Amino acid sequence: MLHMSVQRACDYNFANLFMWGPLFHARIARMGGRLAVQVGHPTAPAYLWPTGGGDLKEALLALEADAAEWDRPLRLAAVTEQHREQLEALFPGQFRYQQTPDEFDYLYEANRLAELTGRKLHAKRNHVNRFLKENPGWTYEELTSGSLPECLAMDRQWYLRTLEREGQGEEREVNDEGLALRRAAENFSALGLEGGLLRVYGEVVAFTIGSVLSRDTFDVHYEKAYSELQGAYAMINRCFAGQVRQKHPEIVYLNRENDMGLEGLRRAKQSYYPDLMVVKYSAVKTNSGQGGKGRYD
Numbered sequence: 674m675l676h677m678s679v680q681r682a683c684d685y686n687f688a689n690l691f692m693w694g695p696l697f698h699a700r701i702a703r704m705g706g707r708l709a710v711q712v713g714h715p716t717a718p719a720y721l722w723p724t725g726g727g728d729l730k731e732a733l734l735a736l737e738a739d740a741a742e743w744d745r746p747l748r749l750a751a752v753t754e755q756h757r758e759q760l761e762a763l764f765p766g767q768f769r770y771q772q773t774p775d776e777f778d779y780l781y782e783a784n785r786l787a788e789l790t791g792r793k794l795h796a797k798r799n800h801v802n803r804f805l806k807e808n809p810g811w812t813y814e815e816l817t818s819g820s821l822p823e824c825l826a827m828d829r830q831w832y833l834r835t836l837e838r839e840g841q842g843e844e845r846e847v848n849d850e851g852l853a854l855r856r857a858a859e860n861f862s863a864l865g866l867e868g869g870l871l872r873v874y875g876e877v878v879a880f881t882i883g884s885v886l887s888r889d890t891f892d893v894h895y896e897k898a899y900s901e902l903q904g905a906y907a908m909i910n911r912c913f914a915g916q917v918r919q920k921h922p923e924i925v926y927l928n929r930e931n932d933m934g935l936e937g938l939r940r941a942k943q944s945y946y947p948d949l950m951v952v953k954y955s956a957v958k959t960n961s962g963q964g965g966k967g968r969y970d
Contacts, residue, residue, distance in 0.1 A: 679887050679889075680724065680887050681753075681778070681886065681889075681928060682753055682951045682953065683894075683928050683930045683951075684751035684953075685751070685886070687864070688857065688865065688892070691857075691864060692853040692854075692856050692857045695852075697712045697713065698713060698714055698715070699711065699712050700712075700715070705728070706726035707723040707724060707726065707727050707729075708724050708725050709723055709732070712750060715743060716743055716745075717745065718743060718748070719749065720736045720740070720747070720750065721749070722749065722751065722756050723736065729759065733760075733763065733764075737958060746960075747957070747958040748955065748958075749768075749957075750955055751776065752955065752956045753954075756954075756956075757956070764958070767958055768957065769957050769959055770955070770956050771955045772952065772953070773955055774934075775931060775933055776931045778953075779928070779930070779943075779945075779950060780890070780927065780928050780929075781927050781947055782926060782927075783891070783917055783924050783927050785948070786910060786914035786927055786945070787914035787918050789801065789911055796944070797907045800903065800908075801904055801907050802904075804904025804908045805908075807903065807904075810873055810874040810875075811872065811873050811908075813870070813909075814869065814870060814872070815916060816880060816882065818862065821858045821861060823870075823877045824858075825854070827877045827897065828851060828897055831897050832851060834901075850895075854895060857894070857895075864884060866894075867882070867916075867917075867920070868880060869881055869909065870909075871905060871912070878898060879896075879898035879902075879906070879909040880898075881895060881897070881913045883913070885921065885924075886928055889924060889926060890927075891917050891924045891927050893929045893930065896913075910945075926948070926949065928951070929942060
């Protein structure tokens, strides 16, 4: 059902829903030819856009009825500009909209990331060249189920090093992202996941995992590298973009997902100069017929 709609927002990637579903209390149901996804605690539910085929208005009304069982208005999350236009056509003036910038997705042309062309990416080319110069024993390979355990071990070390460097709170056995990553690893083939990894003298120092999102967009779910290894992030990014381009020549964009409102992550994503941003809204149905303005707009 997800592939029946042309989506570029990472929220509508099945692998993402599966990996992160338990952490966001996701509930999934079939509504005829559409997929219903509720996220958040049931007493304060939000719903993703009902993707698939069939009567859209009927599906939205069914979601509204489900929310009403909790005495809540219909609240849609990850509403794109296209979704907003469809909502206004079906329910003119009945929704209030609030942009959610921390959830905007960053999209980049796959060819540009694979080749690092253009003046704007001059610094990234320098990072790659430094990595090549300082790590003559490096290799890149496609990630397989056999190399997944090494990547999980590397992720654990990356997390511990980050805690030590930034002094953040108490150590946990694994963080939320780590839980989602392990869920992905346990279902790597079934989810259609793909990945790549960098080795330096045989040791995994960076890895990335993603999957096809739609007919022209590939979603990059994870990218980890040891930050003390200068240029490792730029190198794994470039190599994986090349792998995606080779395996999926139809792919135009790499969706590197959102920055979660983290300033460092935002700077890193902006430093690649995105070609597109997927703007998203939270939309709440007011039933007033006058919901377009106000604090949600």
